Amino acid sequence: MKYVSGFLSIIIALFSSTGAEDVFVYGQVGGTVTLPRLKWGSESVLVQWYFGTDTKPLISRNAQGRETIDDQWKDRLSLSKTDFSLIINNIRLEDFKSFKCELKDFRPTQINTVTTFRLSHVSVQPVSPLLAGENLNLKCDIKEIFEGTQRRWLSPQKQDLNEDKRAKIGNDGSLTVMSVTGQDNGEWTCVVTYQDRVAYAITSVSVIDLIPAHSQPIYTSVSSLSPLRLPCLFPIPLPLSWSDSQEKVIQGGHWTFTPSAAAGSLTGVVQTLVNLSPGPPLAWVVNQERGLDVSALRRNDLNFTLSKKGVTEGDRGEYTCTVEFQRDYTLKRRMRVEVLQLISSPFPVAFVGQEVNLTCTLGQPLTSDLEVKWIPPRHSSLLPLGSSPHPAHLTIPEARDRDGGRWSCELWKNKTKLTSVVITLKIERVPMDVWLLVTICAAAVIFILLLVLTVILIRRHRQRVMMPRRGKRRICRCKDPKPKGFYRN
Structure with missing residues (x-):
């Protein structure tokens, strides 16, 4: 039985050492790629990675966890902490060859497996700087296209361009974006999906544009x-x-x-x-x-x-x-x-008892999303003004001394204050010389009215006296009167 078990172990080792797989992986110059080590056997294995036909490992890790790296690759290679996959940083053009991963498991017997990776080139040609309004043209080139390989594009905001109405995507991996703006400035990404894996090719696009203008006034x-x-x-x-x-x-x-x-x-x-x-x-x-x-x-x-x-x-x-x-x-x-403007009528001075009108205006009717808030002087007779929205036109029926001072009108949109305008309203009492002038003028008016009335009455009286009597017979007294009255001529 012991001999049978040993024989089976030798057979398994022979088959395992001859087993090999070829895997294709896409990468971009200057980018990073991970060559995945296949899940197999115990984690306590010797892992060795080779480049091309080199016989000296680029990087290796023994069963005890000790790593060694070739000096020429020291700054660009590392092994994943979880499964010892090979991570290549800052890919160079000369790296697009084959990489080989060799695993050796010494327990219970020596079992070897070898996986070959073909690193294939995917690239996006850079474009010259664009002005806002110009069209962007990109193409995602793949040196070797495998069956089932698909390409799609992501904007700098990582949005899928298939949903952008400005974008036209060709079957050859080309992309045209109409009328670019400053928001299109940044890194555009070609996403390559193949054999249940994903690769990325990135290019930087510069768009010369002014900063966005205010969307609101x-x-x-x-x-x-x-x-x-x-x-x-x-x-x-x-x-x-x-x-x-x-x-x-x-x-x-x-x-x-x-x-x-x-x-x-x-x-x-x-x-x-x-x-x-x-x-x-x-x-x-x-x-x-x-x-x-x-x-x-x-x-x-x-x-x-x-x-x-x-x-x-x-x-x-x-x-x-x-x-x-x-x-x-x-x-x-x-x-x-x-x-925003605040108009007072009358202006600039109003008198006590006079009606004062205040208008807060943009020169045109306010839209439905705008409202004004009045802030009168602390001791104004109009306090309180009531709840919002306040009217854009405010009337003080009879101005008083305490209505004078700083009147402020604030313009609001939703819960945001846009701007405000201030006016200083002066409320004064009518001076004595004005009252004297008013009294004199009133007396003069009354005198003139009385004079006119007197003239009218006199003229009417004269007209009444001078007017001949109509409809009566003329009667005179005789020189030699007869008894009992008057006689007709």
Whole structure:
């Protein structure tokens, strides 16, 4: 029986030593790949990895856990802690050959197994920097395509491009993305699925784009202490060196302003605020009438941000920043500015007992998602104002002394305060000289009315006396009267 058992062990060892498998694995230059050691036998084995036809192991680990690595591969190879798979970092072009894994188990008898791995090249050709609005074209190339191999693409946000309406994916691994934006800047990934394994090929795409503009209007007020800031700049640091792409050099630019209907009579008339004349060097020409701060423009050719102090209702409208490149490429950012204004009637001084009207306005009716909140002086006669939303038009029926002071109107959207405007309302008593003038004027008016009335009465009386009597016969008294009365002539 003992001899039979020994004979069977020898047979198993012979079959095990001749068994071998070939496995294909995809990798990318500069990337990392794992060559999986097959699950077999005891973990207390001698593991040896070879490259190509070399007879000296690249890396080995004995049954006691001691590892040795070839000096030429020392910084790029390691073994997995769990199953001793080979991990290759920073893959080089010359690495795309065969790797061999040899396992030796000495218990209970010497059993050998050898697995050969074919490292195949997958790559994505890099593309030159793009301007926002251009099309992105990529292709995932595989040197050896096995049956059942599939390719798909992931965006820098790791979203599957099969669900992106801008993307067109070809059967040959090509990808076209229409009208890229700054969000497309980053690493694009080709995912290769094969033989229940996954490989990745990554390429970096640089998209030159201005930072996103405000999706909502910029709200400010005529009493704001902070300057109106209109951002238009490239992200810092830039995704590329400007010298890497000569056709992307800045050739000019400008800021324009289109007043809104609430800004006055110049509605729809496009005004040029700033011009960037082509260089070198680039030179800024500023419309000084607008009172713009262009310090950011002069400090950095990549920062086109404008700011303005002393905002007025005439600043309501749409602002457009345009940056021009060679080959007629342009980048634009549009933003709308809304200016909150508080109007008092009468203004600037109201008298005690007079009706005062306050209007908080953007120059046009507020949309349904906006509301105002009034903050009157602490001792105002209108307190409390009641719950929100407050009306945009507020009336003080009879102004009092305590209604004077700082009135504030805040503009809110949902639970966010957008801006506020402040006005100082003056409530004064009518001065004595005014009352004296009013009394004199009233007395004069009364005297004139009495005089006119007297003249009218006198004229009517005269007309009544002078008017002849109609419808009566004339009767006279005789010189020699007869007895008993009068006689007809």
